[in-house]
Amino acid sequence: MYLENAWYMAAWASEIGDGLVEKTICDRKVLLYRKQDGTAVAIGALCPHRFAPLSFGKKIGDNVQCGYHGMEFGPHGACVHNPHHGGHIAPAMKVSCWPLVERHGILWFWPGDAALADASLIPDFSCYETPGFTTLRGVIDMQANYELVTDNLLDLTHGEFLHAGLLSSRAITISKLETYDRGTTIWSNRWCPDDIAPPVWGHLLQSQLGLDPATARVDHWLYMRWDAPAHMLLDVGITPVGKTREEGTWVFTGHHLTPVSAKRCLYHWSVVRNYGLGDPAIDGFWQMSIDAAFGGQDQPLIEAQQAAIGDRDIETMGAVAIRADLAGVKARRMVRKLAAAEATGGVPAPRGLGLEELLTASAGTREPVLPVV
Ligand code: FES
Ligand SMILES: [Fe+2]
Structure with missing residues (x-):
């Protein structure tokens, strides 16, 4: 039994450097990476196009480019660039985004309702x-x-x-x-x-x-x-x-x-x-x-x-x-x-x-x- 509205440890903060790291947390495929300012984020790890793991892609600024056909996703999970179809971005071109807090050398992940993700509960x-x-x-x-x-x-x-x-x-x-x-x-x-x-x-x-x-x-x-x-x-x-x-x-x-x-x-x-x-x-x-x-x-x-x-x-x-x-x-x-x-x-x-x-x-x-x- 999992709690949805609770803080789980996604990783030791030291595990996440410059790269893209995939973790499975409570059956969710999660991609962890750091933005240019060092803030760590958690977005869905599978590209909505052909479900390629985004960990095979690369970071471009604060975004992640899928390593298969090049769609780019931002730290909030939305597609920010589609190299196909003249750049049209359909509503379904997005991945999940979860609250992530770095505290005490730990990346804390909240799988449930983001509105309830109160960091004082850590x-x-x-x-x-x-x-x-x-x-x-x-x-x-x-x-x-x-x-x-x-x-x-x-x-x-x-x-x-x-x-x-x-x-x-x-x-x-x-x-x-x-x-x-x-x-x-x-x-x-x-x-x-x-x-x-x-x-x-x-x-x-x-x-x-x-x-x-x-x-x-x-x-x-x-x-x-x-x-x-x-x-x-x-x-x-x-x-x-x-x-x-x-x-x-x-x-x-x-x-x-x-x-x-x-x-x-x-x-x-x-x-x-x-x-x-x-x-x-x-x-x-x-x-x-x-x-x-x-x-x-x-x-x-x-x-x-x-x-x-x-x-x-x-x-x-x-x-x-x-x-x-x-x-x-x-x-x-x-x-x-x-x-x-x-x-x-x-x-x-x-x-x-x-x-x-x-x-x-x-x-x-x-x-x-x-x-x-
Ligand atoms: S699988 Fe990601 S762009 Fe095609
Ligand atoms: Fe023991």
Whole structure:
């Protein structure tokens, strides 16, 4: 199920340079490019003449010339030049045009009613451009419905079983799950005090804190924020037992799921940190960890799960529920509630927690960081 009136991530802004890039977003073929002033735009990717992909064409000023028979389309989708028939432009000579906003290093795409495309509804990912932080980014092409990936991210107890040697932790599985709703934002928080850190943190425990990962006891936190339709920010870290987070080591990880079709999505991920800026060894460590955990462990499992479900709707399959599903269930319900609201033209405003509020709320504390109301 897709929301129409919602902001989806079309691409990392850095993916779109001088060229023409085609993406499929919620079953729509979209062409992304930048105008001469650098503004990115999203228009229909298929020429209305013979449906040639416009990505085979070229930019002429702010317009795109089809690479097959030369019709040109402007950034609002209208044909601006027809080299045939004395230049006559028929009303049907146009492609779609969608709202596109560049913010926080992301190109945000609105597939629905352009009149409702309110940029203030974009969730806060200012951590991607905050001075003093550095962001590692990537994309995984998942052959699975985007909500199966949301389920995965909102229930991190799978770490103990799926992420052996990386994120595995009994402490996470037995920790208390706390969920909070604020508007259309849902939090799924786990606080895991006084235990051994998951293996992936071992390297940082040693290099950053000078502790032996085999014996060091830590407080571990995982606070996941979800905003509709599928944007998540995980605040995750470890600190020696009883110490503040500033005395430990932590990162934000971003997760943006873009539906391509009912059984495929693009999983845009990020790791944001405030240490080792410009250090290729630390970049390499996180890249390797993400590749191994998300690409090597989550992806095959979720794709196999999708293959097993096939064309069925998991919502109607009578799945057994456990308490750890709570946040995922809430997110699914929220998407359906928003879809129902769309039918009457309503777009509830999301309530996200900004980076500054999050850091202020967490400064000097070792307790779970609660959402700011
Ligand atoms: S297919 Fe584009 S001009 Fe013919
Ligand atoms: Fe995972």
